[in-house]
Amino acid sequence: MTLKIINPGLSTSIQDLGRPGYFHLGIPIGGAMDRFALRAANMLVGTPEDAAGLEAVFMGPELEFTAPVTVAITGADLPILLDGEEQPGWTAFDVKAGQTLSFGFLKAGARAYIAVSGGIDTPPALGSRSTYPIGALGGVEGRPIAAGDEIPVGQGAGGKAGASVPWNLRRGPGKPTHLRVLPGLYWHRITDASGQNFFDDDWSVAPEADRMGYRFKGGRPLEFVEREQPFGAGSDPSNIVDGCYSYGSIQVPGGTEPIVLHRDAVSGGGYFTLGAIVSADMDLIGQLQPHMPVKFEKVDMAGALAARKDRQTMLQAVRDALS
Amino acid sequence: MKTRYTYGGDEHIYIEMDDEMSLDAFFKSLSMSNAVRDANIDGITEICPANASFQVRFDPDVIAPDALMARIQELEHKAEDAEKRLSTRIIEIPVYYQDPWTHETLMRFRERHQDPSGTDLDYAAQINGFDSAEAFIEAHHSQPWFVSMVGFVAGLPFLYQLVEREKQLEVPKYLRPRTDTPKLTVGYGGCFSCIYSVRGAGGYQMFGITPMPIYDPEQEVSYLKDFMVFFKPGDIVKWKPIDRAEYDRVVAEVEAGTYAPRIAEVEFDLEAFNADMTGTNAKLLEALNDA
Numbered sequence: 001m002t003l004k005i006i007n008p009g010l011s012t013s014i015q016d017l018g019r020p021g022y023f024h025l026g027i028p029i030g031g032a033m034d035r036f037a038l039r040a041a042n043m044l045v046g047t048p049e050d051a052a053g054l055e056a057v058f059m060g061p062e063l064e065f066t067a068p069v070t071v072a073i074t075g076a077d078l079p080i081l082l083d084g085e086e087q088p089g090w091t092a093f094d095v096k097a098g099q100t101l102s103f104g105f106l107k108a109g110a111r112a113y114i115a116v117s118g119g120i121d122t123p124p125a126l127g128s129r130s131t132y133p134i135g136a137l138g139g140v141e142g143r144p145i146a147a148g149d150e151i152p153v154g155q156g157a158g159g160k161a162g163a164s165v166p167w168n169l170r171r172g173p174g175k176p177t178h179l180r181v182l183p184g185l186y187w188h189r190i191t192d193a194s195g196q197n198f199f200d201d202d203w204s205v206a207p208e209a210d211r212m213g214y215r216f217k218g219g220r221p222l223e224f225v226e227r228e229q230p231f232g233a234g235s236d237p238s239n240i241v242d243g244c245y246s247y248g249s250i251q252v253p254g255g256t257e258p259i260v261l262h263r264d265a266v267s268g269g270g271y272f273t274l275g276a277i278v279s280a281d282m283d284l285i286g287q288l289q290p291h292m293p294v295k296f297e298k299v300d301m302a303g304a305l306a307a308r309k310d311r312q313t314m315l316q317a318v319r320d321a322l323s
Numbered sequence: 324m325k326t327r328y329t330y331g332g333d334e335h336i337y338i339e340m341d342d343e344m345s346l347d348a349f350f351k352s353l354s355m356s357n358a359v360r361d362a363n364i365d366g367i368t369e370i371c372p373a374n375a376s377f378q379v380r381f382d383p384d385v386i387a388p389d390a391l392m393a394r395i396q397e398l399e400h401k402a403e404d405a406e407k408r409l410s411t412r413i414i415e416i417p418v419y420y421q422d423p424w425t426h427e428t429l430m431r432f433r434e435r436h437q438d439p440s441g442t443d444l445d446y447a448a449q450i451n452g453f454d455s456a457e458a459f460i461e462a463h464h465s466q467p468w469f470v471s472m473v474g475f476v477a478g479l480p481f482l483y484q485l486v487e488r489e490k491q492l493e494v495p496k497y498l499r500p501r502t503d504t505p506k507l508t509v510g511y512g513g514c515f516s517c518i519y520s521v522r523g524a525g526g527y528q529m530f531g532i533t534p535m536p537i538y539d540p541e542q543e544v545s546y547l548k549d550f551m552v553f554f555k556p557g558d559i560v561k562w563k564p565i566d567r568a569e570y571d572r573v574v575a576e577v578e579a580g581t582y583a584p585r586i587a588e589v590e591f592d593l594e595a596f597n598a599d600m601t602g603t604n605a606k607l608l609e610a611l612n613d614a
Contacts, residue, residue: 023380024371025552026474026520125540134521135477136540184330185337231488232344232374232514235495241344242472242481242515244371244378246331267474268373270496270513276332279383301388304333308383 001067001118002150006100009061013144014120014151016052018263019128019137026267027137029247030130033111033211033263033286036171036315037075041115043322044072044092046159051119052129054145056112058289060103061145065095070117070158074165076287077172078112079104091164109172109287118156132264134212159322169318171283176202176293179260179281182304185249186240186272194222198258198274203294206257211264214285215257216294222255222274234270242270248277258296260285280307324348326399328392333383336392339376344483344514348375349471350593353409353556355402364394372556374471374481374515407593413467413559413611415585416518419570420444420460420531424505429529435499443528447494447511462492463530464562467607468516470554478520478538478552482560485596485604496526507533509562520552534565534573535584545580559591561611587614 015038018031032038032055039049054061060078065071072092073080080087081102087093095101103112122129122140131139140149187195201219208215224237232241238255245251245261251271252258260277262285277285278299288294299307324347327339338355341348356370356377366386371378381391421444433439438446448459468482475481484491496512501524504510508519510527517527520538536544537553547553565573576582587610596603 020368020380023369024473025555026477026479027552132477134523135538136521137477142540182330182332184332187329230341230343231491232483232493233342234513239513241342241375242475242513243339243373243376244337244474246335246337246378246380248332248334266476267371268472269475273331276330276335279333301330301333305383305388308333312384 001069001153003116003153004064004066005061005145005147005149005151006064007062008145008147009056009103010059011144012054012056012061013131014052014122014139015055015130016128017050018130019126022126023267027126027135028132028263028265028267030132030138030263031128032113034075034113034283036283036311037111038113038115039315040090040165040318041072041074041113042119043318044074044090044159044163044165045070045115045117045156047115047117047119047156051115052122053116053120054114056103056114058106058110060112062100062102064100065097067097069095069153070161071095071101072115072159074113074170076109076112077107079107088164090170092159092161094161110289111286116153117158118154121152121154134264163322165318166321169314169321171314173284173287173292176295177284177288178295178297179284180278180297180299180303180307181250181275182278182299182301183275185246185275187274189224189237189272190274191223191225195274198222199296199298203258203296205288205290205292205294207290209288209290211262212266213259213261214288215259217257219258222252224255238272239270240272242268244268245273246276248279248282249273250275250277262286278304278307280304280311324351328396330388331378333388334380336379336381336388336395337376338378338395341375344375346469346483346593346596349469349483350407351402352377354405354407355398358398358401358405359395362394362398364391366391371474372472373474374483409557409591411557411559411589411591412586413561413589413607415561415563415611416533416535417565417569417573418464418509418531418533418562419565419567421456422532422570425508425529425532428501428503428505431503432497432501435497435501437495437498444530447492447528447530450494451492459492460530460564462490463516464564466604468560468562470556470558470560471515473552473554473556476521476523478554480518480537480554480558482516483514484516485559485600487600494528497528500524500526504529505532507536509533534570534577535582536577544577545582546584559589559607561608585611585614587611
């Protein structure tokens with residue numbers, strides 16, 4: 001069984017839950033930007049939650065199935081067409097051999113996840129099928145999918161057609177989207193007033209937003225606490241001696257436009273970071289389109305852990321609803 | 324040197340040995356990250372050493388952040404007591420300085436540079452007080468370097484030169500990062516040299532290129548068959564200046580699968596080094612020449 005790619009869309013890549021363990025060598029964890037959506041899609045088609053699916057950004061691909069399978073699409077609201085006939089999102093449906101899946105124009109969100117019963121079965125690299133194009137790892141020959149690719153699909157029993165994630169358990173971005181931040185890392189480099197402005201200001205997603213990181217604009221520039229720059233750091237007040245970056249960490253080169261590092265993060269560098277987005281809100285970033293409004297919301301560790309618990313409860317509710 | 328502990332969200336603890344770069348800070352960071360690894364603490368998923376800091380990634384569902392923070396803090400004295408000695412290797416990396424490929428690239432991005440009238444090497448030589456690019460190149464390759472961090476992107480080493488602080492070469496990064504850097508460019512930013520393991524964006528000044536691949540996801544290069552990444556923190560590097568003919572020869576040997584980097588096993592003792600830098604470096608280079 002294979003998926004024949006007729007049109008790859010804008011940038012569609014194979015992703016699973018990533019390859020932990022190599023960040024110390026500059027190879028990021030990668031995997032689905034919106035892990036909740038990929039897990040839900042996999043549950044719907046009866047594959048393990050960590051199986052590989054397709055992550056389509058802004059535009060869906062067009063593909064043909066060579067054998068009957070069950071399919072589910074979650075995440076972004078991208079009208080789903082099977083041989084031209086609309087199918088519901090967040091819902092499993094059966095596909096016959098020779099049928100073609102395509103998509104309409106994006107209505108909301110940014111990334112759709114396409115799961116197939118049996119899961120995508122390309123060769124894993126360092127334990128994962130996730131595509132990391134910078135390092136030419138995973139996916140199809142280390143790259144996003146292209147027209148003419150025939151992507152292997154594993155054997156699997158398949159989910160139940162018609163199974164659906166309840167409405168209240170489908171999470172998408174808000175207006176504005178609130179992203180919770182735990183201040184830390186090099187927070188002490190900016191003035192108290194700047195720190196307050198960062199949370200007060202209205203931000204929006206800049207056009208430079210991809211799997212490596214999301215850039216934001218619109219807020220006031222940050223002011224730094226004055227100091228003589230330490231040896232090896234570089235002359236700009238936003239420079240530090242190159243250190244590791246956390247997933248979700250927020251760097252502000254030159255103090256102007258914050259960048260949140262995401263699943264394909266660079267592992268380190270010489271810019272100060274003021275803290276990190278809490279793990280519970282990383283999925284949401286994956287559903288943000290350029291120009292969408294965002295507020296950064298300050299939380300403490302207890303708040304970050306409570307948010308994490310909420311996400312786990314929600315995921316468990318999906319499992320319970322579909323079991 | 325005062326250690327600073329902080330959180331990076333709910334999944335990372337960040338430990339900074341010092342806010343400035345020094346071999347002491349690097350050694351302490353490496354010892355402490357090793358002590359954390361050896362402690363085998365449940366819930367730690369990754370340990371990433373950097374130049375003067377390191378980061379621990381963990382699963383807060385397995386260990387509470389404050390409990391892990393306390394465990395790591397307890398290990399600091401172990402790092403302080405640890406012998407500042409490393410069993411490592413010294414590797415000769417051939418560099419074709421002033422090569423045509425980085426030259427083409429630096430000309431293409433000239434308007435993003437501090438000094439659009441010269442080359443990156445001319446600029447680096449001038450701001451570091453050298454008479455010529457050639458004299459700067461000599462300072463760059465005559466003394467060995469420590470790989471103090473591997474990262475940014477896949478397999479990219481940051482290197483810190485084994486010389487007194489007043490002899491350290493320092494250059495700023497490009498005013499605006501380039502969108503392109505040739506694969507295997509030897510770059511420089513702050514007090515660090517680097518080798519761009521893959522082609523891509525970059526902000527470091529460009530000095531030359533090595534014919535020796537250091538990252539191979541296909542694992543076809545003869546010396547990368549066991550693992551796709553060549554460098555690890557603690558490796559020592561000696562740059563060897565080469566010309567076009569030797570560059571072409573090494574490229575052909577790598578292609579044919581016959582190229583073997585020159586490597587020697589060595590001991591590095593920080594206190595011995597601090598007491599006699601010239602002598603320690605001479606011994607390191609002797610070991611390499613005997614290999």
